[in-house]
Amino acid sequence: MERVIVVGAGVGGLAAAVRLQNAGYQVTLYEKEPLVGGKMNRIEEDGFTFDVGPTIVMMPELYREVFELAGRDPDDYIPLTKVEPLMDISFGPDERVRLSNDLADLTSTLEGVSEADAQGYFTYLAKLYGRYRVAKDNFLQRSFRKPTDFYNPKSLVAGLRLHTLGDAYSSVSRYVKDDRLRKALAFQTLYIGISPYEGPSLYMIIPLIELLYGVWYMPGGMYALAEGLRRLFVELGGEVHTSTPVERIVIVDGRARGVMVKGELRLADAVVCNADFPYAMKELVADERTRGKYTPEKIDAMDYSCSCFILYLGLDKRYPAESVHSIRFAPDFRKNLDDIFEDGRFPDDPSFYCYAPCSLDDSLAPEGMQTLYVLVPVPPLAEGGPAWSPDEVARYREQVLDLVESETVYEDVRNHIVCERIYTPRDFEGRFNACRGATFGLRPTLKQSNYWRPHNKADHCEGLYFCGSSVHPGAGVPIVLLSARLAAEELMTDDGAHASQVRAVAAERAVIAARGEAAERGMAAEELAAESVVAAGVAGVETAVAAGGEGGSR
Known part of the structure; x- marks a missing residue:
């Protein structure tokens, strides 16, 4: 496997493209909008610059990880400034609470409400930190392919330790009595598009992450991340096509073989789809076998975020x-x-x-x-x-x-x-292409989380992978960055031993290119020979597509 196409240049698609290009694959990225970034977009008008979507930087280590993986200094792409105070919260014209990253300031604010609530607040945060570690190690940073990946003693015990059956608001209410502080802790479930009165208590790790790891700002706004990822991807040799919508993911004999763009087949050995999963299943995947349980009727019946x-x-x-x-x-x-x-x-x-x-x-x-x-x-x-x-x-x-x-x-x-x-x-x-305009994708209810959320590897198709807010592990920029990591890892796992070969070839090409013009001419001859070997396979796929070999239609 060598050629990979990524559909959609949202932050998940950009991060997956960088990871795969850095691993030695030749990656081409297609984006329907003029700018990369997806919902992490930018408006520039009359001298004003606005972030369109996300505005809060949490878990900065996940932002930095993609650049560090490629041997780059993240500060050269996405310098970060800590935001203090964390947030002002208003409960009326003259009733405000200021949340701080500074422990002394936060303690003063909480004790200003009551010492009992301050104790309950910190007790709850300590319990949440334990749950966060369990979630990170057992669910957030691993993908699920088959039932036994989830239904096994280790995962089930971990699930019990998370106490996910209660809702977020009820969970904090057992420790904090002041309703203002309850709301200040619980409202962050809205960051992923679900009500705190409905969202599983697991999602209370969001305010924990804010308080323990801080909230940050990128000069130029959040769009700096999209720009930085694009810049790194191109520096690594990746190819970006904006204003170029993908019309269909091509499936032949149970395997993704490329995409249709402007009526033309663009071949690949694998496809990573960052388009919103419900949209992709309804509009980009024509093969009914590949859709599996995600029929148009199923997609319409699923729960969507706000x-x-x-x-x-x-x-x-x-x-x-x-x-x-x-x-x-x-x-x-x-x-x-x-x-x-x-x-x-x-x-x-x-x-x-x-x-x-x-x-x-x-x-x-x-x-x-x-x-x-x-x-x-x-x-x-x-x-x-x-x-x-x-x-x-x-x-x-x-x-x-x-x-x-x-x-x-x-x-x-x-x-x-x-x-x-x-x-x-x-x-x-x-x-x-957010299905039903749901900004955060599928709603992260218990029945649409972990194993029950759409998987990073297609269940019924080889060579097809998904990242983004509607697939595992979920919504929010840091979590979408995790989904990009999982999708790339799934692809490389399937590629197996050949993945190391691809990386070795990429390293060899870099060395040869540096030797000068003569070596480059020799490499061109080698590539020409390689292309002739691939040509027979290309012709086979084109014939299958022309004959309607995708095995299904919309």
């Missing part, structure tokens, strides 16, 4: 916001989430998240101005839910800006908007 309604505001004024990240909680947070996850409607009283990075990075706006990103969790697209017509969008915008002006430092923000863009679930569906 989506996002986001205002990107360029302001001609700098406001005195002390925190890069802040949250406004609705007084009735439970009803707010029920509106989204149970009733499927825009919440009557929405909670929202504000991101104001110009306090750290002046490059994102003209002098004396700033950007403001306001994100409201909303339901995924569904019959009976918001249609996101222009009138609805305008009405929701006014509703959100009323709250921003009355409950944050942006008290006259409407008067200072000089640049504005809005994203709704329809943008996430149309631009990024």
Whole structure:
């Protein structure tokens, strides 16, 4: 195996492409959008720069790992600055809690509520750290192919130690009595698109990771990661095609043989798909045997994460916001989430998240101005839910800006908007092929997690692998980076002994190239000979595709 095609240049596809190119494979990456990054995208307008999707850097070691694997200094690609305070949380106009990475400051904040709650908070964090270690070693950093990979004594014991049956909010409530602190610990399940009243208590490791490992910022915004990965991939010899949508993954005789692009067959020995898994199963995989249980009907019936309604505001004024990240909680947070996850409607009283990075990075706006990103969790697209017509969008915008002006430092923000863009679930569906506009992919319920989440290796097809937020281990940038690692490892495991041969050939080519023009001419002759050997196989695949040999149709 030597040639690999990666479908989709989201952060998972980019990271998988870098890993495989570095391992000696020749990787070609196809992306439908003009920019790489997927939902980790960028808006540049009138001198303002906005991150489209993710804004919070957690678990920086996973970001750095991809660059270190290639022998690069991550600071040359994604320099990081620690964010302090961690976050401001508002429960009303005059009721705020500031979370800090500094232990002394955090302790002071907690004791300001009550010493009993401070003790309960730290006790709970200690228990979560034990669960985090179990999850990391037994589930997050390993893939599942067959039932015995999960249904075995070691995994079952580990699963029991995780205490996953309770929901996140109930889990923290046993240790912390103040409802504000409960919400401050539990709301982070929304980072992966699930309500804390529904999400398994395992996902309480998210606030643990924030507090223990910190929150970080990349100069230039989160898109710096996408740019850095692309740059590294090209430096390693990878090939990127943007504005080039893949029309179909070609399956012949139970094996992925390439992709169709602009009506042409692009051959490969393996395919890594970073497109949203539900979309890929419905639109890119025509072979019914490869789909297996993931029929169109099954995909439609699965549970989807929430989506996002986001205002990107360029302001001609700098406001005195002390925190890069802040949250406004609705007084009735439970009803707010029920509106989204149970009733499927825009919440009557929405909670929202504000991101104001110009306090750290002046490059994102003209002098004396700033950007403001306001994100409201909303339901995924569904019959009976918001249609996101222009009138609805305008009405929701006014509703959100009323709250921003009355409950944050942006008290006259409407008067200072000089640049504005809005994203709704329809943008996430149309631009990024997110099924039902679900920003975080499949909802990480117990029945859609671990072994029961779509696998990194296709169950019924050789040479086909998946990464991204809808496959194992789940959503969130650090976890998607893990999915890229698992997909690449699965491919190399299947390649077996030949993988080491590929790496040896790549090293040999590098040495020969460095010897000068004469050696290069000799290498060209060798490659020409190799191509003639491959040609017979290429012709066979083309004949099979022309004859309808994919074994199924949409």
